[in-house]
Amino acid sequence: MSITPNHARANGIEVKDLCFNWRHGAAVLQSCSLNVPKGEFWMLLGTNGSGKSTLLRLLAGLLPAQSGEIKTSPHLGFVFQNPDHQLVMPTVGADVAFGLVEERLSPNQVRVRVEEALTAVNLLNLQRRPIYALSGGQKQRIAIAGAIARQCEVLLLDEPTALLDPDTQLDLVAQVRRLVKSRGLTALWVTHRLDELDFCDGAFLLEQGRVVDQGEPTRLKQRLMQDQD
Numbered sequence: 001m002s003i004t005p006n007h008a009r010a011n012g013i014e015v016k017d018l019c020f021n022w023r024h025g026a027a028v029l030q031s032c033s034l035n036v037p038k039g040e041f042w043m044l045l046g047t048n049g050s051g052k053s054t055l056l057r058l059l060a061g062l063l064p065a066q067s068g069e070i071k072t073s074p075h076l077g078f079v080f081q082n083p084d085h086q087l088v089m090p091t092v093g094a095d096v097a098f099g100l101v102e103e104r105l106s107p108n109q110v111r112v113r114v115e116e117a118l119t120a121v122n123l124l125n126l127q128r129r130p131i132y133a134l135s136g137g138q139k140q141r142i143a144i145a146g147a148i149a150r151q152c153e154v155l156l157l158d159e160p161t162a163l164l165d166p167d168t169q170l171d172l173v174a175q176v177r178r179l180v181k182s183r184g185l186t187a188l189w190v191t192h193r194l195d196e197l198d199f200c201d202g203a204f205l206l207e208q209g210r211v212v213d214q215g216e217p218t219r220l221k222q223r224l225m226q227d228q229d
């Protein structure tokens, strides 16, 4: 992914005083700052409309910020809420390979990368399976395998479990935690589901485009459970 003017390189995710508003719209991000150290798995919480998806799009360089600074890796992977919006090829193996077309690899190098990425998400046995025959959780793991095949260092996941049932949801979050820790990745995961907080290193609470609380996931979980009562 290309680096836009207010992007600089870093190993984790560093955001400083980021401001964004849609044309003719109210401010969505208001001097938003946060920091995810390399190798850590952080979550981003906040009510609908608080700016979570906008922040992830700015981090990925899919939208330009009006002001502020972003420092992250140019090798960045995005996982969306609905995997049907991101899996484009007819079979699992072809889809993971599709992300490598611009890398000028030999067919053998592509094969090795695809097999390694599918092994990382425990789906090597589904390499020839049509995408339509996968469950929602398997599709999300294929989207993650695509990022691993491209050797992404930073993963941005925007409500990746929103369409999954509770068991599959917790399998996916546990798997992402294992991948972050075994590969030294850095991940920012947007969620509404408070039970997922048990798997992360820390969390941010976004309100009206600002980080209003951050830190220990257990403390944030308690705060938000009280808010729900």
Ligand SMILES: Nc1ncnc2c1ncn2[C@@H]1O[C@H](COP(=O)(O)OP(=O)(O)O)[C@@H](O)[C@H]1O
Pocket (backbone or CB within 6 Å): 022, 025, 028, 046, 047, 048, 049, 050, 051, 052, 053, 054, 055
């Ligand atoms: N393409 C768009 N054009 C104009 N406004 C938008 C657009 N996308 C989102 N918004 C607005 O930006 C604000 C933040 O949205 P979003 O980042 O999607 O929030 P979240 O992901 O936290 O629910 C909301 O008020 C939303 O209505």
Ligand SMILES: [Mg+2]
Pocket (backbone or CB within 6 Å): 052, 053, 054, 158
């Ligand atoms: Mg959103």
